[in-house]
Amino acid sequence: MSFSAAKAVFACCQSPRVTAGGCYSLKSIQNAECRVQKSKWGNPNLHFALCIRQSALCIVRRTICLLAALFFSGLPFSFAHAQILIEPRVGFRGLFQLGRPFPLEIELSNSGRPAEGVLEVQVWKGGATKGGAPFAVNYRREVFLPAQARKTVQLTVDPDFISRPLAITFSSPTARAAKELDLRRYFAPAPLLLLLSESNLLAPLASLTTAPQSRMITVSPGELAADPRALLGVSHVILYDQSMRDLSRAQLSALDTWLTAGGKMIIIGSLNFALYQEASLSRFLPVRVTGTRRITFTPHAGKDGRPFAIAGVLAQEAKLLNGKALTEADGIPVLVEASRGRGRIVYLALDIGRPPLSRWDGLAKYLQTLLTPAVPDEASPRSEWNDAVFAQLVASPTFISTYVPFGSLFFAMLLYLTGVALIPWLGQRLRLTLRKILIGLFILVAAGTVAGYLQFNRGGNIPDGVLMSSTVLESSGDGYVEAQANLALFSTQPRPYDLRMERGWMELTPVSNRVRETQEPAVVQQEGGGVSRYHIPLREWDYRLFRMRQVDRFPLHLEFEAQGDKLSMKINNQSNKDLFNCWLLVPGQRFDLGQIARGASWSRTFPLTLPKAQAETSVTRADAVSFRDLSFADKTRDILFHSSYFPQGGIDVRWASGAAVFFGWVKHPEPRVRIDDPRIQSQDYALFRAIVPLNQGEDE
């Protein structure tokens, strides 16, 4: 109720009808002014009873009035407010990997009135380790808390350092609660291993925790985060005898995204093979499970060098779907490894929780081998993205022309100066009075000022800001690419920006910027299910740089095969994008492949040896790939290529020693980040790239 209503209630209390309740103490019986005493009932007992009754009624009325007044007046009265209690739960069972995002579950208990407010978590980023000053980032979620209710909110937070506490606040018009959390009690220096198992036959798996610094945590499916970013501090998810039926769609999607982004999943078979036939689990399996049977398993050679066999091992019968069977026994694939994007799935068909395998003393060591990949993962070369690169971009004519109207300014100036010169000249020629000349000048100035202002401020397609994304799609085979998107947000006027990340994004890291770090903190609005918005205020002519990582489907299949002094290349573009300006670079040579349209499929052979004349005159290293002489019609592409994707004297030398490099620009690439505002111009560049070491003859 409004303030006026409260005043009305007070007025009601003060009204004569209510205050004339009469005397309400025994003393008042003798009160000469008592209206009851003056009434026709002169009996003292009756008078006493009536007085008591009236007094009681009066007290009740006044109390009701007082309560109503307090209720409606908005005074600090405990009944009029929500009382919020914040109970945070950090990471996975109180553990997270330092330097990686982790889930933060916050339980809000409301013991008062309903409250609609904002839950905010402030973490600190930057700092000495990131080469800049610390700056705050707020994670925000709008929450409605019913009266006398509890609500759990899941957020994914990513502090760069934990020496400053994490601050949780809930604020609403009726309540405010805050809590600080010292994260130093919860971190682990190494990635975590999550075990999902309904079975209690866990003794062999417990041995996996002996891996250096790694911590295995047993979680239930319900505890798996619905945001793939929350799993970034997890190296392995181990599944044994676990139904995945209860996982939500968001949780499954998060697990899938985490896997393709580099996660590793180990699925261990069990007697309950029906669990492995469920759609929610079979989507991860590289095999189709059909049943179980006992087999003889020969893990490896014994100490004496002779093969060592275990008979009667319970194993799942399965048919290989994809991946590679590393071990087979009795005609069934026992150990299968499959890759998915940058991730890896290992399937072990044996039931390790049941005899005779559970009693095998070499089991722990065998399981350890599942955690370490046969071929160590090689990180993709990082592109350069910093102030120096952006300085080149922003100064290039193609970028400037999007927001700096120097062409129209030149013509406007020319017209105006001509007009200013012409009016006095005409005035003198036509013998006009000074007043008329001045009026003419005034009209010219007024018209020029207004028209120019409208043109340069409102018209002319000058955007409020430019969002540029430059992405390298690094082919990882099997139709997946690792997308490293470098983002630049440039603002022409002071205003807030809402970056909406497309689903599947994994990391968004602000590139450290020393000067601007002290300004207003950025806000990450997390809407659940991994959907996030990055809210950032910018001043006029200010900019911010970000790096983003995502693993995505891009079914462009490339196969390279070194055949002596020739290189055979097969390409099959099943993606829905055309590639243009495609090149193949091998040491000392380059081949212009032109455009590779969607659906195109061809194979060609290229010589790996230099022509004799060229070899004699070449001054470059014979095993190095040179990008120096490549140029593109678009200046922005040129800068991105030479300064960001393949920087001169760059940090990565994968193409510097015997590698074939294929690249092509993606036509009309999908934006990785959007700003839903027509006043923000968006520019997207994407380069598909595949680097194949030639000395290993590896297929891509």
Next chain:
Amino acid sequence: MSHNPVWRESIAVFFVEGHGYQVYFYLLAILAPVEFLSLYVPSLDAQKWSGSASLFKVCAITLLLLLVYFSLRVANQEFAPWRFKPLKHWLREQSYSAALVSQAQLAFLSAHVALSLLLCAPLLVWAGAISRTPLERVGVTFLLLLFYGLSYGVWGLAALVLWERRMENRQVFIRCLFVGLVILSALFYLPVNPVAFVLAYLGRQELAPLTLFGLAWPAPWIHFTFHLLFGGAGFALHRWGLRREAL
């Protein structure tokens, strides 16, 4: 004012005979290339875009310097000085009052400053639109420019009446005044300097207050008090010089 012969003489020399056109030509010929080149030839250091970002600042400061400099020179009758009759003619031979002459000279100075701002207005407003400077800041900048033009220009009038027959002295004086107060004053106390003040205003920065007698005086107060006193002193000197000449 239209019947004031001193005013009519200034108008005739400047606009009818056309001796004053060069002033406005210089103004536009300097301001327009500065504006265009600072937009067209961008330079970016590692942190800040300094081309179109600072376009309005660059133009406003350029115009401030030009306006103050030419106001001083116009008031000092440095353009076609042979065409102006000496003060002795007006005050003694024609027996006009010092107040009438002062009024005419001040009015002409104001007209010059206003016309300069009017002619440069489109260029400045366009710069403001391109650099996304809020309209109210553009408006306040115009008022500041008008204020500086008058408060400094009045010293050109003072120099004219104090050393009318010593033209070289006047020229040296107003140039020293310009360099000393518009440029070098920043070295002593920044809020007094008009360039620093305009830059701080446009950059939404607060200048350091002046602590005097244990009290912290806000920088804008110091700035405007100084300029009002400075302009007032110039005006008083001008009036005093005219009265002395009339005797």
